[in-house]
Amino acid sequence: MRRVLYLLVLVLVLALSVAYAQEVAPVFQENFAEGKLNGWAGANATVEISKDFAKSDQYSAKVTTHGSGWNRIEYNFAGKLEAGKKYEFTVWLYHETGENLEFHLVRKLGDNYTWLGGNVVIPSGQWTKLSNIYEVDAHTNEWLFFVEVYKEGVAYYVDDISIQLVE
Numbered sequence: 639m640r641r642v643l644y645l646l647v648l649v650l651v652l653a654l655s656v657a658y659a660q661e662v663a664p665v666f667q668e669n670f671a672e673g674k675l676n677g678w679a680g681a682n683a684t685v686e687i688s689k690d691f692a693k694s695d696q697y698s699a700k701v702t703t704h705g706s707g708w709n710r711i712e713y714n715f716a717g718k719l720e721a722g723k724k725y726e727f728t729v730w731l732y733h734e735t736g737e738n739l740e741f742h743l744v745r746k747l748g749d750n751y752t753w754l755g756g757n758v759v760i761p762s763g764q765w766t767k768l769s770n771i772y773e774v775d776a777h778t779n780e781w782l783f784f785v786e787v788y789k790e791g792v793a794y795y796v797d798d799i800s801i802q803l804v805e
Contacts (some may be wrong), residue, residue: 641691644676644694645745648650649714651801653778656793662802663802664800664801664802665718665719665725665801665802666715666718666799666800666801667798667799667800667801668713668798668799669693669694669695669697669797669798669799670687670692670695670697670698670699671694671695671696672697673687673696673697673699674687675687675699677713677714678699678711678712678713679711679712679713680710680711680712681708681709681710681712681784681799682703682704682705682707682708682709682710683702683703683704683709683711684701684702684704685699685700685701685702685711686699686700686702687699687700687742688700688795689697690795691734691795692733692795692797693730693732693797693798694797694798697795697797698725698732698795698796699796699797700793700794700795701785701793701794701795701796702792702793703787703789703790703794704790704791705782705790705791705793706788706789706790707786707788708786709786709787709788709789709790710744710784710785710786711796712746712782712783712784712785713782713783713784714782715778715781715783715801716777716778716779716781718781719774719781719801720769720774721774721775721776721777722740722773722774722776723773723774723803724771724772724773724774724775724803724804724805725771725772725774725801725802725803725804726770726771726800726801726802726804727743727754727755727769727770727771727772727783727800727801728768728769728771728796728798728799728800728801728802729743729767729768729769729785729796729797729798729799730765730766730767730768730797730799731760731765731766731768731785731789731794731795731796732760732763732764732765732766732794732795732797733760733762733763733791733792733793733794733795734762734793735762735792736762737762738755738759738760738761738762739759739760739787739789739792739794740756740757740758740759740760740787740788740800741758741760741768741786741787741794742755742756742757742758742785742786742787743755743756743768743770743783743784743785744756744783744784744786745772745775745781746780746781746782746784747775747777747780747781747782748780749780751761752772752775754770754772754783754789754803755768755769755770755779760786763796765797768785771804783801
């Protein structure tokens with residue numbers, strides 16, 4: 639009888655562990671480990687793969703800004719995120735401008751922009767996590783997620799991007 643009870647407890651613990659692991663696993667991860675942008679693009683900025691600085695592995699995305707606003711790296715998550723669900727959006731950022739820069743996480747849906755997290759100061763010379771939780775809106779063929787900075791002529795690096803379902 640005792641063995642059956644131990645076996646039942648073991649099966650229950652394993653089942654809960656698997657369920658928990660599935661719940662906390664990111665629905666999207668990008669660390670540019672293969673040296674490719676994998677659908678990430680730039681707007682008012684040049685985006686390229688770089689070995690200059692990387693948070694993990696050997697590559698990151700280097701974003702070089704061209705104007706004073708809307709300098710961003712972006713990805714279209716249409717069809718990849720479920721409307722009405724809450725997700726945690728996380729990116730790691732790095733720059734060596736010698737000054738603190740304010741970065742923003744933004745969602746673009748048609749002509750509608752929503753800040754997912756903004757005015758976060760990223761210090762020069764230090765990988766810094768930028769993260770926020772957001773409930774995804776209903777969408778069709780566009781649900782752009784992007785990281786931006788309002789500074790012309792700077793290069794910043796993006797790595798270890800993840801999106802995790804939280805509710």
